[in-house]
Amino acid sequence: MNRLIAAPAVGAISLLALVGCASTSTPASPPASSASTTSSTASIPAADDPSSTPDAGSAAASSTPSPAGDVVASRSATAAGNQFTLKLHPLQRSGSTVVLSADLVVDKADGDVTASRDLLSDPNDSISQARGSMNGIGLIDPVGQKLFMPATTEQASSSAVCSPTFPVAIKAGDSIAVSCTYAEVPASITSLNVQAPHFGTITNVPVR
Numbered sequence: 001m002n003r004l005i006a007a008p009a010v011g012a013i014s015l016l017a018l019v020g021c022a023s024t025s026t027p028a029s030p031p032a033s034s035a036s037t038t039s040s041t042a043s044i045p046a047a048d049d050p051s052s053t054p055d056a057g058s059a060a061a062s063s064t065p066s067p068a069g070d071v072v073a074s075r076s077a078t079a080a081g082n083q084f085t086l087k088l089h090p091l092q093r094s095g096s097t098v099v100l101s102a103d104l105v106v107d108k109a110d111g112d113v114t115a116s117r118d119l120l121s122d123p124n125d126s127i128s129q130a131r132g133s134m135n136g137i138g139l140i141d142p143v144g145q146k147l148f149m150p151a152t153t154e155q156a157s158s159s160a161v162c163s164p165t166f167p168v169a170i171k172a173g174d175s176i177a178v179s180c181t182y183a184e185v186p187a188s189i190t191s192l193n194v195q196a197p198h199f200g201t202i203t204n205v206p207v208r
């Protein structure tokens with residue numbers, strides 16, 4: 001059984017540094033002394049082992065949207081000359097684990113191209129950018145002023161539990177089903193803000 005490692009939950013004071021783009025809905029930053037950090041192992045089986053993901057260079061976009069329910073929010077952005085819309089579904093809870101599911105729609109692309117390797121990676125993590133990881137998507141608790149980052153596998157590579165791995169071959173009209181898993185999200189939380197590179201912050205995404 002694989003186990004998920006909860007990424008450290010950090011104070012909201014570091015949100016803008018992680019994503020590199022401002023948002024009017026970013027929660028107020030607490031004093032530095034109140035920013036807490038926790039890290040532990042969650043006893044939750046990983047549904048997909050990222051180490052078994054096919055070679056990212058051969059991955060292709062799917063035209064089938066994610067089956068995670070209705071779209072509750074969306075945000076558009078331009079990256080590397082391509083235009084995308086990130087369509088979020090309700091966050092799905094299973095115990096202390098929360099799964100983010102979304103459709104990354106390609107609105108405009110110059111022919112058959114490739115979505116950049118670092119499209120949704122942590123902009124401050126060059127290793128994850130090189131791997132094409134989606135570890136840059138954070139969940140923000142504006143009440144508790146915590147930022148949850150994707151869980152990682154209990155392996156030497158410590159891969160983020162997200163899919164797919166970029167780069168991905170794309171063309172205009174494609175829809176890429178993306179997902180990330182987060183561990184140790186308190187049961188009292190019923191909605192979270194989603195913050196993603198290029199797309200900024202999408203507020204009040206329900207947790208169901």
